Amino acid sequence: MSTNLDTTNLKTDEMIINMGPQHPATHGVLRLILKLDGEIVRHVEPVIGHLHRAQEWQGQNRTLFQYQALIDRVDYLSGMFTSLAFAHACEQIDGCQIPPRAQYLRALVCEMNRISSHLLWLGTFLIDLGALFGFPFYPFREREKLLDLFEEIAGQRMMFNYIRIGGVQRDPKQSWFEKVRKFTAEFPDRINEYEAIVTQNPIVLKRTKGVGILDKSVAMDYGVTGPSIRGSGINYDLRKTRPYGIYPELNFEIPLGQNQGDTWDRYMCRILEMRQSNNLINQCLDKMPEGEILGKKQIAGLRIKAGEGFAAIESPRGVLGCYVISNGSDKAYRIRWRNPSFCNLAVLPSLLIGRPISDIMAIFGSIDVILPDVDR
Amino acid sequence: MLANSAELFKFTRLTLIWLTIIFGSVWGACFVVGVLIPTLLLHLGENEIFALLAQICQYLTPVIAILVFIPINAMFMVLVERRGLALFTVRMGPNRVGPDGLLQTAADAVKLLFKEDIIPTGADAWLFTLAPIIFFAPSIFGSIPLLAAITGNNDLFAITNLPTGIFFIIAASSVPVVGIVMGGWASNNKYSLVGGLRSAAQAISYEIPLVLSLVTICYLNQSLNVVEIASRQTGGFLNWNIFGGGALNGLDKYFNALINGSSNANDILQAYYPSNQWILTVIAIAGLVVSTIIAFFMYITAACAEVNRIPFDLPEAESELVSGYNTEYSGIKFAIFFLAEFTNLFIVSSIATIMFLGAGNNPIPQFLIDYLFKNVTFIPQTINAITQALSPLINQIHLINPITFWSVVWMIVKTYSLVFFAVLVRGTLPRFKIDQLMDFGWKRLIPLSLLVFFIVIFAKGVINTNV
Incomplete structure (x- = not known):
């Protein structure tokens, strides 16, 4: 047998794999068409639209009052933020006054929602890293408490319909505030617990450090926002750079990634953001004024003035924009969403090419995409 | 609380x-x-x-x-x-x-048995059916030599007392990977194929440190026979292979003499650890003990990789490969894969127990037991009374053999502790990446296991020439 193998005629093929839409780790229904060379990804094509529910079209065919109840579904993990963006846009057109107590309540529930959203992200991110059965359940323990608190004020655990045009829906009881205080008092300890298991875990460090480096210029080109861009060291947080609501009155810092914008930085950014949100909740509770909570009467035939308005807020996943054109009737003439997940997902192929299969889920998990937010 | x-x-x-x-x-x-x-x-x-x-x-x-x-x-x-x-x-x-x-x-097992047995379109039906069998068979015949050690060399199980027991077990434990690759190939599914190939790479890399750590113990005990290795570890945890495989025997005897007030305690110490070259002896013994402890943890790590447990469960890798090599399997075939996986976990745990943790031997040092029995007389009396009461069962019906009974009890305690430890690890750690897995195997574990092996050889040599 000849020892000189003729390798010139040896043919190797790239393997095409359809990852999703039914795959345990694509966070719902994302489909990735992967071209693999062995374990290395050569080409990625995300296919979206499996969860399209025509949220914008529905907004034009339902009354504003009806649509208010629907928009929590745009991004089901941060329903408060979608409601807030829509309310802001409508209030901008209408010019109605929002009572200060409602402003504070909005900030309070939004920050709580930010924590619950990041907690769910933490759990699923660890599942993506392969810690399937152990640790991921601990964040859900705290998230459960938050959802209970939401249920108490909004009557629902995820689809709140709490923030309305002109204010908020219900004034919580004093006991509710005490429960929130109890939660914020013990939450930093819980984050310490997560960090004790994850932050110094050698396997987590190996899987995340230097993986999926998101360059500053690439991030800006693709319009990446939220913790994903702050992980790359760009200080862009609408709560600071274009403040809305009562955020100018609150005292807080924007956590930024310390290294190069890898998966680890994005992880750390969210962990720090949870601590910061906890701090913001406490500030809101301390400064909570008394008074009215609703500046506009909530009736079935709710109308706003004619005009157009755009509001952008900082959701847990990035800049969430809502553009509304009203012709003065009880329905909006046109509604358009700018969703952070959609823009963040666009950057995925440039991060994945040249990486092994195992990194797909680590990187994809770290940019925190929610598929209903992508597809609307 | x-x-x-x-x-x-x-x-x-x-x-x-x-x-x-x-x-x-x-x-x-x-x-x-x-x-x-x-x-x-x-x-x-x-x-x-x-x-x-x-x-x-x-x-x-x-x-x-x-x-x-x-x-x-x-x-x-x-x-x-x-x-x-x-x-x-x-x-x-x-x-x-x-x-x-x-x-x-039990309900799950019944459900799996009654599920439809699906062979996917385009799958190689023969290989697809053969794969679970090849995966499962070694866990049956591979565990046979263990029985003699588990039962304390009971007469009924004497047939399983192979002179080359551990060799046979290692040989058997390298067969299942063929089943995984076969299943991955035959499924006609790309995830399965990647899972199968990963499994092959992983098994080849991790078998070397696994075997080297076991060879270390075999060398220390000068035997490949699991029963003999087990019987050399009698009389308390100081004699276990994890603590130098007999390097601390002298210490055990010394304490025994000391507690019983024997006058020749120092002579025993002298005989085992001569004082004329005490620096060399201490270094050798310390080297032995440390190396065997490292060998134990290397065995545990490599065994985790061998049975595809987290953090080495890359062939399955749920978040990447759906379910890896068994993605397309359902019903009874999946049940066999599942059965074999857990049986393999049990087997590697019991090998660890037999080779490192004193097999079915009592972990409490014999001198402590003697001391206790001498001073608290009601314990041996109670034991005697129970033995008396059960003597028809023991001697006439042969239902219970006390040696086998205690051996099995200690095996259960130790083996299931290791199984529980594997569950704890699964509840704590994320998964490695395939290149990190290979790095860890080839660049860390294999050199370390070779180093441990050489240290053990030299330390054993030093101790043997001294005594």
Whole structure:
């Protein structure tokens, strides 16, 4: 047998794999068409639209009052933020006054929602890293408490319909505030617990450090926002750079990634953001004024003035924009969403090419995409 | 105080009930096949055929023991895993089927047996069917040499006492990977294929440190026979292979003499550890003890990789490869894969117990027991009374053999502790990447295991020349 193998005629093929839409780790229904060379990804094509529910079209065919109840579904993990963006846009057109107590309540529930959203992200991110059965359940323990608190004020655990045009829906009881205080008092300890298991875990460090480096210029080109861009060291947080609501009155810092914008930085950014949100909740509770909570009467035939308005807020996943054109009737003439997940997902192929299969889920998990937010 | 102590209590109760079920049924089956039927046959008459049948029955005992043990044990281990993980992750776990979820996995097994057996389009039907069998078979025949060590060399299991036991086990344990690759290839599914190929790479890399750490112990004990290795570790944890494989024997004897007030305690110490070259001796002994402890942890790591447990479960890698090599399997074939996986976990744990943790030997040093019995006389009296009361069972019916009984009890305690440790690891760690896995295997574990092997050889040489 000849020892000189003729390798010139040896043919190797790239393997095409359809990852999703039914795959345990694509966070719902994302489909990735992967071209693999062995374990290395050569080409990625995300296919979206499996969860399209025509949220914008529905907004034009339902009354504003009806649509208010629907928009929590745009991004089901941060329903408060979608409601807030829509309310802001409508209030901008209408010019109605929002009572200060409602402003504070909005900030309070939004920050709580930010924590619950990041907690769910933490759990699923660890599942993506392969810690399937152990640790991921601990964040859900705290998230459960938050959802209970939401249920108490909004009557629902995820689809709140709490923030309305002109204010908020219900004034919580004093006991509710005490429960929130109890939660914020013990939450930093819980984050310490997560960090004790994850932050110094050698396997987590190996899987995340230097993986999926998101360059500053690439991030800006693709319009990446939220913790994903702050992980790359760009200080862009609408709560600071274009403040809305009562955020100018609150005292807080924007956590930024310390290294190069890898998966680890994005992880750390969210962990720090949870601590910061906890701090913001406490500030809101301390400064909570008394008074009215609703500046506009909530009736079935709710109308706003004619005009157009755009509001952008900082959701847990990035800049969430809502553009509304009203012709003065009880329905909006046109509604358009700018969703952070959609823009963040666009950057995925440039991060994945040249990486092994195992990194797909680590990187994809770290940019925190929610598929209903992508597809609307 | 533990927040979920009620759950912990339930978990403990469930474990004890299942262990009783498992070992009760295995014991019963062995008794019927190995003792009852042969005795009855011999009572029927002085016939050559009856004698032959009786002998065949006795020879069949180990096979019966394994065939009864493996399915029940796998059911128990799946339940332990699910309830244990629930315990670690502030959940309840399965608690609906039967009292306290006791029968959950039995119900699951029944469900899997009655599911439709699907062979996907484009799959190679022959290989697809053969793969689970090849995966499962080694866990049956590979565990046979262990039986002699587990039962404390009981007569009924003497047939399983192979002179090259550990060699046979290692050889058998490298077969399952063929089944995985075969299943991955035959499934006609790209995820399965990647899973199968990963498994092949992983098994080849991790078998080397696994074997080298076992070879270290075999060298220390100058034997490949598991029964002999087990019997060399009698008399307390100081004699276990994890602590230098007999390097601390002298210490054990010294303490024994010291506590019993014997005058020649120092002579014993002198005999084992001569003082004329004490620096060299101390270094050698310390080297031995440290190396064997490292060898133990290397074995545990490599064994985790060998049986595809987290953090080395890359062939399955749920978040990447859906379910890896068994993605396309369902029904009875999937059940066989599942069964084999948990049986393999049990086998590697029992190998660790036999090779490193003193097999079925008492972990409490003999001198402490002697001391206790001498001073608190009611304990030996009670034991004697119990032995007396059970003597018809022991001596006439041969239902219980005290040596086998205690050996099995300690094996159960140690092996299931290791299994529980594997569950704890699964509840804590994320998964490696394939290139990191290879790095860890080839660049860390293999050099380290070679280093440990050489240290052991030199240290053993130094001790032997001194004594």
